[in-house]
Amino acid sequence: MHGTKRNNLNEEKPHYSETSYHYADNTFNLATYDIQNNRLEEKTMVRTHDARTSLGSNGVNPLNVPLAQNTPTLVGILGLNISNPGPLIRTQFNGTYRISVANLSSQPSSILIEIFRGSTHTSTPIYVVSQPIFPAEASILASFEGSDYNVSPPPSGQLIYSCYLTFVPVSPMEQATRVGPECFNAVTYSDD
Template sequence: MVKTLDARTSQGSKGQGVLTPSFTNGVPLLFAQVGLQVSNPGPIIRTLFSGVVTVTANQLFNNGSLAIEVYRGLGDSQQLVYRAERTVLGNPFFSPSVLSFTGSDYNVSPPANGQLVYSAYATFSYGPDTGVSNVRLGPESFNATVYSDD
């Protein structure tokens, strides 16, 4: 039987509005981090996560891209477990641009300290001649739930 060990949400914004800090062209921005408590897990641990990031593209002259990366662990021991990317059209008609994602991490080793940490980064890349600001909008959130077998 499957049991839920913990569930957490990191919420940057519930609604639309400019968020700070904004993106720097091509530089990953930590937008969410959760610490899941894993006590007395069964033999197989797995995590299901989802989230949403929204950017405005109404100042772009050319298309850009928005990438999401989710890592397990902290510092030098971080391990990439998920990556998604989408094109952001440089046209006010298609702005804002929303990237929602769902992923999983299977057969996770139990953490020695009992806390499983996931960090979510967003990278917004656009043409070097484009001077954009205030491109990070809400909603923005990251959800993670960790399960194990009995």
């Protein structure tokens, strides 16, 4: 038997595991190979259910849509399809909105960004941030990033998120205009 090596059955095999991550069928898996027990164990970590974008403008051509004072304005809405979710649903979202401003007073005004789980301004609020607009600025790029954690499975199979902007001026003479780009993105995951 030249060229072959016989293992002594009493010889102890080294014990180690190798961990790798791979993506297939919208699932992130953790694979561990155990040499001593000669087996591959694979555990699902996270399953991606859906990813959506609500694009109001790519910014190439200005929107030039007035943003009313102190009035929540729907600027993005999306529905994420959830099919047979695992035990822990969570959503990550982000967005960007360019707003031009005019006639600002000497005090900073602000843009209020609100994300709701649902399609209306009276739905469940999950994220609120205010971005100041200083008098020297002609426009702002309001960007945000957040998450919704431990979400109940939607009975309809669709998880809806909406994004509202509110221009909060210091003076009634101030004006705000949506110029773009405008986008609202979300991805939803669950354990498997």
